[in-house]
Amino acid sequence: MTTMRRISAFKCVLAALVVLPSVISIGCVKGTTAPVQAITVDGSSTVYPISQAVAEAYKVTNPGIEISVGLAGTGGGFKKFALGDLDICDASRPIRDSEIEACAKGGVEYLELIVAIDALTVVVNPANDWSPCMSVSQLKKLWEPDSKITKWNEIDPSWPDHKIELFGADTDSGTFDYFTEVIVGKAKSSRADYTNNSNDNVLVQGVTDEKFALGYFGYGYYAENQDRLKPVAIKATDDAECVLPSAETVDNSTYIPLSRPLYIYVNKKSLQRKDVAEYLQFYLSEAGQKLVTERKFLLMKADVLKDMQARLAEALK
Amino acid sequence: MSQTRETFNANLAWRHRTGWLFAAVCRMATWASVVFLAVILGVIVMRAWPRLSPDFLTRFDSYKPESAGMLAGILGSFWLLSFTAAICVPIGIGAAIYLEEYARPNWFTRFIQLNISNLAGVPSIVFGILGFTAFVRMFGIPRQTIVLGLGFADVRIPLPFGRSVIAGALTLALLCLPVVIIASQEALRSVPASLRHAALALGATKWQTISRQVLPAAMPGILTGVILALSRALGETAPIAVLGAAFFITFAPGRLNSFSDLGQHPDRLVNVPFDQFTAMPLQIYNWVNEQSRDFQQHVSAAGIVVLLVVLVLMNGSAILIRQHFQRKIRW
Amino acid sequence: MNAAAAETSTPLPAETPRGSSLKRQFSWNGTYEKIIRVLLFGCALVSVITTASIVFVLLYESVLWFPGHTPFFGKVSVVEFFTATQWTPQFEGNKHFGIMPLICGTLLTTMTAGAIGLPMGLASAVYLSEYASPQARSILKPTLELLAGIPTVVYGYFGLFFLTPVLIKPLFVNVLGFSVDGFNALSGGIVVGLMIMPMVASLSEDVLRAVPSSLREAGYALGATKYDVSAKIIVPSALSGIIAAFLLALSRAIGETMAVAIACGNRPQLTLNPLRQIQTMTSFIVNMMKGDTPVGTIEYQSLYAVALMLFLMTLTMNYVSQWILRRYREAYQ
Numbered sequence: 001m002t003t004m005r006r007i008s009a010f011k012c013v014l015a016a017l018v019v020l021p022s023v024i025s026i027g028c029v030k031g032t033t034a035p036v037q038a039i040t041v042d043g044s045s046t047v048y049p050i051s052q053a054v055a056e057a058y059k060v061t062n063p064g065i066e067i068s069v070g071l072a073g074t075g076g077g078f079k080k081f082a083l084g085d086l087d088i089c090d091a092s093r094p095i096r097d098s099e100i101e102a103c104a105k106g107g108v109e110y111l112e113l114i115v116a117i118d119a120l121t122v123v124v125n126p127a128n129d130w131s132p133c134m135s136v137s138q139l140k141k142l143w144e145p146d147s148k149i150t151k152w153n154e155i156d157p158s159w160p161d162h163k164i165e166l167f168g169a170d171t172d173s174g175t176f177d178y179f180t181e182v183i184v185g186k187a188k189s190s191r192a193d194y195t196n197n198s199n200d201n202v203l204v205q206g207v208t209d210e211k212f213a214l215g216y217f218g219y220g221y222y223a224e225n226q227d228r229l230k231p232v233a234i235k236a237t238d239d240a241e242c243v244l245p246s247a248e249t250v251d252n253s254t255y256i257p258l259s260r261p262l263y264i265y266v267n268k269k270s271l272q273r274k275d276v277a278e279y280l281q282f283y284l285s286e287a288g289q290k291l292v293t294e295r296k297f298l299l300m301k302a303d304v305l306k307d308m309q310a311r312l313a314e315a316l317k
Numbered sequence: 318m319s320q321t322r323e324t325f326n327a328n329l330a331w332r333h334r335t336g337w338l339f340a341a342v343c344r345m346a347t348w349a350s351v352v353f354l355a356v357i358l359g360v361i362v363m364r365a366w367p368r369l370s371p372d373f374l375t376r377f378d379s380y381k382p383e384s385a386g387m388l389a390g391i392l393g394s395f396w397l398l399s400f401t402a403a404i405c406v407p408i409g410i411g412a413a414i415y416l417e418e419y420a421r422p423n424w425f426t427r428f429i430q431l432n433i434s435n436l437a438g439v440p441s442i443v444f445g446i447l448g449f450t451a452f453v454r455m456f457g458i459p460r461q462t463i464v465l466g467l468g469f470a471d472v473r474i475p476l477p478f479g480r481s482v483i484a485g486a487l488t489l490a491l492l493c494l495p496v497v498i499i500a501s502q503e504a505l506r507s508v509p510a511s512l513r514h515a516a517l518a519l520g521a522t523k524w525q526t527i528s529r530q531v532l533p534a535a536m537p538g539i540l541t542g543v544i545l546a547l548s549r550a551l552g553e554t555a556p557i558a559v560l561g562a563a564f565f566i567t568f569a570p571g572r573l574n575s576f577s578d579l580g581q582h583p584d585r586l587v588n589v590p591f592d593q594f595t596a597m598p599l600q601i602y603n604w605v606n607e608q609s610r611d612f613q614q615h616v617s618a619a620g621i622v623v624l625l626v627v628l629v630l631m632n633g634s635a636i637l638i639r640q641h642f643q644r645k646i647r648w
Numbered sequence: 649m650n651a652a653a654a655e656t657s658t659p660l661p662a663e664t665p666r667g668s669s670l671k672r673q674f675s676w677n678g679t680y681e682k683i684i685r686v687l688l689f690g691c692a693l694v695s696v697i698t699t700a701s702i703v704f705v706l707l708y709e710s711v712l713w714f715p716g717h718t719p720f721f722g723k724v725s726v727v728e729f730f731t732a733t734q735w736t737p738q739f740e741g742n743k744h745f746g747i748m749p750l751i752c753g754t755l756l757t758t759m760t761a762g763a764i765g766l767p768m769g770l771a772s773a774v775y776l777s778e779y780a781s782p783q784a785r786s787i788l789k790p791t792l793e794l795l796a797g798i799p800t801v802v803y804g805y806f807g808l809f810f811l812t813p814v815l816i817k818p819l820f821v822n823v824l825g826f827s828v829d830g831f832n833a834l835s836g837g838i839v840v841g842l843m844i845m846p847m848v849a850s851l852s853e854d855v856l857r858a859v860p861s862s863l864r865e866a867g868y869a870l871g872a873t874k875y876d877v878s879a880k881i882i883v884p885s886a887l888s889g890i891i892a893a894f895l896l897a898l899s900r901a902i903g904e905t906m907a908v909a910i911a912c913g914n915r916p917q918l919t920l921n922p923l924r925q926i927q928t929m930t931s932f933i934v935n936m937m938k939g940d941t942p943v944g945t946i947e948y949q950s951l952y953a954v955a956l957m958l959f960l961m962t963l964t965m966n967y968v969s970q971w972i973l974r975r976y977r978e979a980y981q
Contacts, residue, residue, distance in 0.1 A: 038568075052565055053380045059567065066568050068593065076942070145742030170914075171738035172938070180740075192736035192744075195829075195915060195925065201608055202830055295380070329873075336875025340779055346771035347780070347849075351791050353842055360810050361802070411691030419685055420692070431970070433695050438896065438966035439959065440903025442930050443702060446955050449937065450705045457943065491698050498695065522677050524684045545797075552799025555905035555930070559937040598801045598906075605805055605910055614809055621802050628797060 038066035039276055043077025043090030046174030047262050050116055051090050053291040058282050065275050074174070078265075082106045087270035088280075091263040092118065092174045109268040111315045113308050115283060117298040119219035119259035120179055121245045122232040127211045130159045133242035135235035136257065139183045142214075143168075147191045152212065160212070166194035167203045167215030179216055182257040204229065219245055219259075220296020234258060250298055261300065268315065277316055284309050361625075365618035368611075373619055377567040377574075378600065382611035387623055390600035392569035393482070393562075394551060394627075396589055397596055400486030401493060401550055406543055408490075409497030410532075413539075416498070417505040418527055437495035445559030448488025452478050453560055470584030475591055480561050482570050483590040488556050493546040500542020504535040537642035544635040548628050554598040562595050565603075570594045597624045706959055709952035720949035729953065735916040735932070737947040745950060747957060749916035753833065753926035757908050760837020760922055761844055761901040766894050768841075769848025770883075773890075776849065777856040778878040796846035803843055804910025807835040812911070816923075826923055831913025834922040839907050844897040851896065855889030856882055892969040899965035903958060905930035929958045 041051050048071040055067040072080065074091045081089035082102035095103075095112070103110060122139065124131060130152070138156070142149050142164075152159040169175035171188065176196070181187040195206055200221040207213040208228045222229055222245070233242035236256045249255035264283070270276045282288045284305065292299055299305070368382070376386025412433075420426040450456065455477030465472040478484040508531050516526040571589035573579050579586070597620065604617035710720040721729070724745040732746025772792070776785060812828070812835045820826040859882050867877040883890070913925035914935050927935075933951055941948045 049380065056379055056567065066572060068568075069565060145739060172935075186740055188738065188740035189742065190739050192734065192739045192742060193917075197913070198606060199608055201610070205830065332873050332876065336873045339875045339879060340775075343771040343775035343779060346768045347775040347788055349768065350772065350795055350845065350849075351787070354791055354795055356810075357798070357802070357806050360806065364809070408691045408694050411688045412695060415685075415688035415692040419688060429692055429696060432699050434970060435963060435966055436695055436699055438899055438903075438962055439702065440905070440930065440962055442903065442905045442933055443706075443955055443959050445937070446933070446951065447698075447702050447705055451701060454943070491694075494695055494698065522681055524681050548797060552797075552801070554799065554801045555909075555934055558906075558934050561937065598799050601801050601805070602906065602910070605801070605808070617805060621805060624799060625802070628799070629794075632793075632797060 038068055039088065039270075039279055040068055040070075040086050041088040041090060041264075042070035042072050042080055042086050043088075043264075044074040044092040044174050044262070045071040045172065046092040046118055046178070047090035047115070047264065049295040050262070050292055050297060051088075051264070053295050054283050054288050055279075057287065057291060058279055062275070062278070065279075067279070074177075078102070081110070081265060081267065082108055084108050084267065084269075087267055087273075087276050089265040091265060092178060092260070094263065095265060111266045111268055111271065111311070113264050113266065113280070113284070113312060114261045114300055114304060115264050115308075116262045116289075116292040117250060117259060117300050118174075118178070118262050119245055119250050119255060119298055120175060120216055121219050121222040121258070122214065122216045122234065123207055123222055123229040124214050124232055125207055125211050126228065126230045128230060131156070131214075131232060133233040133235060135238050135240075136183060137238055139234075140185070142166075143180070143190055144184050145189055145191055162212045165206070165210045165213040166191075167206045167213060168194050168196050169200075169203075169217060170196050170198035173198060175216075175218060178260065179258075218296060219250075219298060224296065247298060251301055259298075262297070266315075271315055280312055284312060358625075361618050361621050364614050365622045368615045368619035369622060374623065378565055378595075382609060382616050385604070385612070385616050387597065387600060387620055388574070389566050389569055389595050390597040390620070391623070392573070393566075393594035394596045394598075396482050396570045397485050397489065397557075397594060398547055398551055400482060400590060401489040402543070402547055404486060405490035405493045405497055405546075409494050409543070409546075410501050410539060412494075412498045413501030413505055414527060414532075417502050418523070418531070433495050433498050437499065440555075441492055441553055442555040442559060444488055444492045445556030447491070448484060448556060448560050452484035452487050453480055467587065470587050472587045473591060478591070480593055481591045482594045485557055485560055485562060485594065485596070486590070488560060489550045489553065492553065492556060493550050496546040496549065497543055500546065501535070501539045504538025504542065505531060507538060508534045537638055541635045541639050544631055544638070548631040548635075551628060551631070552598055552624065554596075554602050557596050557599050558602060562593070562599055566593060566595045597627070702959065706952055706956040709949045710956050720946065720953040723946050723949070724953075733918050735927075737936075737950045743946070745946075745953075747929075747954065749918045750927060750929045750932055750954060751957070752918050752920070753912070753916065754902055754928040754930070756833040756920065756922055756926060757837040757840055757904075757912060757928055758898060758901045760834060761840035761904075762894075762898055764838055764841030765844040765897060765901070766848055769845040769893075769897065770852055770890060772845070772849040773852035773856055774878055774883065777853050778874070778882065792846040792849055795842065796850075798843075800843065800904060800906040801910065803839040803907040804836075807839040807907060807911030811835040811838055820923060828923045829913065829925040831911065831915075831925045832923050833912050833926045836908040836910075836912035836928075837922060839911060840901050840904050843904065843907065844901050847900065848893055848897045851893035852886070852890050855886040855893065858889070859886050888972050888975065892972040895965050895969035895972070899962045899969070902965070903930065903962050905934055909934050929954050933958075 039055075041055065048069060052069045055069050059065060059067065070077075071090075074093060077086065077089040077091065078095065078099040079102070080086050082099065083106050089110075095110075122134065134155075141147065142155060149155060150163055151161055152164055153161045168190070169179065176190070177187045180190045184190060195203070197203055200217045203215050203217050204221055204225050207215045208225070214232075222231055231245055233244045234255065234257075235242050241254075243249050243255050245255050245258070250259045253259075264280075266276070266280060271280075289299055289305070300308075368385075373386050374391065375388055376384060377389050378387075379385045416426065416430065420429075458477055461476050463474045463476060465474065475481065478487075512530050512534060513526055516530045517523070521529070568574060570592040571585045572592070573582070573585055573589065601617050601620040601624065604612045604620060607613055607616075708719070712719055713722060729745055729747055731748070732744050733748055734744035734746050735749045736742055736744045772788075776788060780788065808831070812830065812832060816832065816835055817828050820828050863881055863885060864877055867881045872881070908928045909931035912928065912931065914927045914931055915925045916927040916932065917924065919926065932954055936947065936951055941951070
C-alpha cells in the first residue's frame with residue numbers, strides 16, 4: 001500500500017513539473033522595465049565619488065528612493081546611456097560626436113550639466129629643488145610609451161644624474177585616462193614601468209618617501225598633503241608661463257591643460273520623474289556642492305553654477 | 318655498510334640529543350599555528366574595535382567610514398548562499414549516490430571520479446571566469462527580459478543573467494560541487510552494507526533502500542560536508558569579484574532591506590535572484606582598496622570580524638551535527 | 649571497516665525480482681527506478697560538463713579560430729607570449745604580452761609560500777602523528793582547521809596591514825638596510841604559506857598514520873629512538889604521499905588570488921627580489937575583471953590566455969599528485 005501511495009505522489013510531482021512551466025510560460029511576454037524604480041547612474045570613475053556621496057546624502061532625506069551608482073567608465077557609461085538603460089551618465093569629458101549619434105539612434109535626448117572641476121597635480125618630493133616647473137613637452141617625453149628617460153638629467157642636463165622614481169594612477173582610473181590624454185596626447189597611452197595604484201594615498205606615501213620621485217594624482221590629494229609634497233608648476237607650451245595649481249589658477253583657467261570640468265548627462269525622459277528631478281536639484285544645491293569639496297574636487301565658479309541651475313530649471317519646466 | 322654509517326650514529330647520547338631537538342622543532346612548528354591564529358585574530362579584533370557596533374550590522378555602505386555598514390553584504394551573502402545550496406546540494410548528493418550506489422566500475426565512472434577530483438583543484442578564479450562567460454554574459458547572447466506572470470507577482474528574468482544573485486549562485490554552486498560530492502561519497506561509503514542487504518532482502522526496491530535507509534544514515538556526514546563547502550563558498554572573494562558584482566550598493570537583493578519590507582512586499586521575493594548584489598568578502602576587499610586609512614584598516618577589519626563570526630557559527634553547527642549523530646547511531 | 653567499505657562499493661543488483669501477482673506494480677517501480685537512475689546520472693554528469701565548459705571557455709578566447717573570431721593567440725604569437733619580458737595590456741600604443749613577469753610573480757610568491765608552508769606543515773604532521781598527546785591534538789587539530797577555514801581576504805589584510813608595516817619593513821629597512829615596497833611579494837608569500845600549512849599538515853598526517861605500525865614496532869625492536877623511527881622510517885616510507893601533499897599545496901598556492909592581490913600589489917615586473925611589488929597571474933585576472941574591460945578586445949582575451957596558463961599549471965600539478973598518491977596506495981595494500 002505504501003508503495004502505491006508513493007508512486008502516485010511521485011506521479012503528481014512529475015505532472016506538476018511538466019505542467020507548471022507550461023502554464024507559467026503562457027504568461028510570458030518580453031519587457032524591459034526594472035522591478036523596482038531606482039535612479040540608475042553609471043559612467044566615469046572620476047565622477048563616481050561625487051555621485052556616490054550625493055546619492056547617499058540624498059537618500060538620508062528621501063529614504064524610499066534607491067540609487068545605484070556604477071563606474072563603467074565614461075565610454076562604457078555612454079554606451080548604456082544611448083541604449084536608454086541609464087537615467088544619468090557621469091562623464092569626465094564632453095560627449096563625443098559618435099556618442100551623440102548613438103543617443104539619437106537610441107531615441108535618447110539628454111541634458112548636459114557641469115557638476116565639479118577636476119585638476120591633476122604633478123608632485124615631487126619637498127627636497128627636490130631642481131624642478132619647480134616643467135613643460136607639457138617635458139612631461140610628454142617622460143611619460144610617453146617608449147620613453148627611454150630613466151634619470152632626471154635626461155630631461156634637463158642641469159638636473160641631477162639620478163634615477164627618477166615614477167608614481168602614477170592605476171590604469172582603470174579616470175585620472176590615468178585624463179593625464180595620458182592631455183600630456184601624451186592619447187588616452188591610456190603611457191610608459192608602463194612606474195608604480196601605479198588605485199589608492200592615491202600609496203602614491204602620496206611613495207613620493208614623500210623618495211627624494212627623486214615624481215608622481216601625479218588628483219588635486220584634492222595634493223591639497224590634503226601640502227606639507228609632505230611639492231607641486232610642480234606647469235608650462236602649457238614651451239614659451240608659456242609656469243603656473244602652479246591652486247583654486248585661483250583653476251578658476252581663472254590659467255592652470256592648463258591639467259584641469260577640466262566634470263559632467264553629468266541626464267536622459268530627458270527621466271527628468272519627468274520626480275525622484276530624478278529632485279536628485280539633480282540636490283546635486284546642484286549648496287548641500288550637494290559641499291560634497292564636491294568633501295570628495296576632494298574643486299567647485300565650479302559661482303556664475304557657472306548659476307548657469308547650470310538655470311539650465312536644469314529650464315529643462316524641468 | 319658505509320651507507321649505514323652515514324645515517325646511523327652509534328652514540329646513544331648524541332641520538333637522544335638530536336631526537337630531543339627534532340621533537341622540539343616539530344612541536345614549535347605545530348604550536349606556531351596557534352600563535353598565528355591568535356595574532357591574526359588579535360590584530361583584526363584590535364583594529365576593528367573602534368568600528369564595531371550593532372549599527373554596523375544594520376546599515377548600508379557609505380562613503381564615510383563612521384557610517385559604513387555591512388547590511389548589503391550580509392543580506393547579499395545570505396541570498397547567495399541560499400541559492401548556492403539549493404542548486405549544489407541536490408546535484409552533489411545525486412552525483413554521489415550515482416557514483417557510490419549505481420555506477421558500475423568501468424572507465425566512464427573512473428573518468429567522472431578523476432574529473433571530480435581534478436575539478437576540486439581548479440583555482441576558484443577560473444570558476445569566476447567560467448561564471449562570467451557562461452552566466453553573466455551567456456556567451457554574448459542579445460539582451461532581453463523574460464517576464465513570467467505568476468498572478469501575485471511578475472518574475473523578471475534578464476537574459477543574460479548579468480551581475481545578479483543567480484549568476485553568482487550558479488558559479489559558487491559549481492565551485493562547491495566537487496567538495497559536496499566527495500564528502501557525500503565518503504558518508505555513503507561509511508554506511509554498512511548490511512543495512513542495504515537487509516532492506517533489499519525485505520523486498521524494497523533499490524531507490525527505496527537508498528532513500529529510506531542509506532541516505533538518512535549518511536545524512537549527518539553529508540550535512541557536515543555541505544556546511545563546510547558552503548562556509549568555504551561564503552569566504553570566496555575571487556570568483557565574485559571576477560563576476561563584477563556591484564561594489565557600492567545601498568540596497569539588498571530584491572530591495573528587501575528589512576523584515577518589514579518582506580512583510581509589505583512578499584512578492585519581491587521572486588525577483589531576488591535577478592537583482593544586483595554584493596557579498597561580505599567582496600565588501601571587505603573593496604574597503605581594503607578604499608582611499609581613507611579608516612576604511613582600509615578599521616572598517617574592513619570590522620567586516621572581517623563579522624565574516625569570521627558567521628563562519629565560526631557555521632562550522633560550529635557542523636561540529637554539533639557530527640557529534641549529535643555520532644552519539645546516536647551505533648552500527 | 650575496510651571490508652565493509654569494499655563490500656558496499658560493489659553495485660547492488662539493478663533488477664528487482666518480479667512476482668507474477670505483483671506484475672503491474674513492479675513495472676511501475678521499474679520505470680520509476682529508471683527515471684531516478686537517469687536523474688542521478690545527470691547529476692554526476694554536471695561535473696563533467698563543468699570541466700568541459702571551463703576548457704571550452706578558456707580555449708575559445710585564447711586559441712580557437714573561427715571565421716570572424718580571432719583568438720588571443722591569433723593576435724599575439726605564442727613565442728612573444730612566452731619570451732617577451734613586459735606585460736602591459738592596458739597601455740595604449742605600448743601593449744606587450746609577455747607572460748614572464750606574471751609567471752615570475754606567481755613563482756616568487758609560491759616559492760616563498762612553499763619555503764614556509766611545506767616544512768612547517770610536515771613538521772606539524774610528524775608532531776601530530778608521532779609525538780602529540782591526545783590533549784595537545786584536541787587543541788591543535790581544531791586550530792589547524794580554523795586556520796584553513798579563514799577566508800583569503802583576511803590573509804591579504806593581515807599581510808598588507810600587519811606583516812609589511814610591523815614585521816617586514818622594520819626588519820629589512822631598519823636592521824638590514826634594504827628598500828621595501830609597501831606592496832611586496834614577501835608578505836603575500838608568507839601569508840599564502842600560512843594558508844597552505846594546515847593543508848600540508850592534515851594531508852601528510854593522513855599518510856603518516858597510514859604507515860603500518862609494524863614498521864614502527866620493528867624500528868623500536870632494533871633499538872631505534874623515537875627520532876630514528878619518525879625521521880628515518882616513517883617519513884621516508886610515506887615520502888610519496890608527502891610529495892603528493894606538497895604538490896597539491898603548491899598548486900593551491902599558485903591559484904590563490906585574494907591574498908596576493910591585496911598584499912603583493914599589481915605591477916607586473918620581472919624580478920626575483922621578494923621585497924618588490926609584483927603581479928601574479930591571479931591578481932592580474934581579478935584586477936582586470938574588476939574594471940569593465942570591453943568584450944572582444946585583445947586585453948579582454950589576454951585574461952583568458954592567462955587563465956588558461958593558470959588552469960594548465962594547476963591541473964598538471966594536481967594530476968601528478970594524484971598519480972603519485974595512487975601508486976603509493978597500491979604499494980601498501
